[in-house]
Amino acid sequence: MNKKLKLISKHLTDIIFPPQCISCNAIISEQGGLCSECFSHLTFISSPVCERCGRPLRDGREQWKICSYCNNHRLKASKYRFSLSYDEHSKKLILPLKHGDKTIGIPLLSMFMLKCGKDLLEEADGLIPVPLHRFRLIQRKYNQSNLLAKEISRISGIKFLADSLIRKKFTRSQGEFNGHDRKENVKGVFKVSHPEDVIGKRLVLIDDVITTGSTVDSCVDELMKTGAKEVSVLTLAAVL
Ligand SMILES: [Zn+2]
Ligand SMILES: [Zn+2]
Incomplete structure (x- = not known):
């Protein structure tokens, strides 16, 4: 289609389906x-x-690079980065993505992640989305982490490793559990299906939101056990 036709077609689409805010549906x-x-x-x-x-x-350590918690604890992944605080406002972007079949915001949300994850992405060999079990995939039609990873890959040129990590067991939703039980619910449920994508590689795990971190940490365990050189985690939001 030539440029002029493309423009006319965009105008017509905008008249029939006016662009709406991905959070509140206001016309934009x-x-x-x-x-x-x-x-x-x-x-x-x-x-x-x-x-x-x-x-x-925030704890008076602004002049340091490491917070007091990380100074005394070892985290599973090398680094974690997230763009937004998970609160009532960012929830309106994330829940429709998860359950509402509303994927139109993926390019914008991926840009947020690209910006905050710049230092992780610069060093990465591949992007791995946190996988859904195939039954859950049938229910939801798509995996939102997959869509985010695919878009980040498209823009950055970093390899998108869609099926390198799989969820071998069907588990109940993490939302039904707290703390320790969340960890138990996802312990050992992930499996590397293509070790050649993982061994000796610096990987970035992609997800929509971190709550306690049990799910991403279980993925990190499996990737490191398989022989990844380094695993970092990049998500759209996190509970602070
Ligand atoms: Zn709005
Ligand atoms: Zn820290």
């Missing part, structure tokens, strides 16, 4: 965007953040 100028009010309510995680856990350095 571009498809897949946010209105200024919804954008202003989002809490972006900005520098300075702890080099390891990615959380804001």
Whole structure:
């Protein structure tokens, strides 16, 4: 289609289906965007953040690179980065992505992740989405982590390793558990199906949201056990 025809077709689509804010459905100028009010309510995680856990350095350690927690604890992944604080506002972007079949915001949300995950992505050999079990995939039609990883791969050129990690057991939703039980629920449920994609590689695991971190950490365990050189975690949001 030539440029002029493309433009006319876009105008017609915008008249029939006016672009809506991906959070509140207000009419806006571009498809897949946010209105200024919804954008202003989002809490972006900005520098300075702890080099390891990615959380804001708030405890008087702004001049240091590592927070006091990471100074005393060993985390599973090398680094964690997330773009947004998971709160009532970012929830409106993430829940429709998970359960509402609303994927139009993927390009914008992936851009948020590209920006905050810059240092992880610069060193990465491959992107691995946190997998869903195939039964859950049939229920939801798609895996939101897959869509985010695929878009980040498209823009960055980093290899998208869609099926390298699989979920071998069907587990109940993590939302039904707390703390220790969440860890138990996902312990040993992931399996590397293509070791050649993992051994000796620096990988970035992609997910939509970190709550306690049990799911991503179980994935990190499996990838490291298989022989990954390094695994970092990049998500759209995290519970702070
Ligand atoms: Zn809005
Ligand atoms: Zn930290």
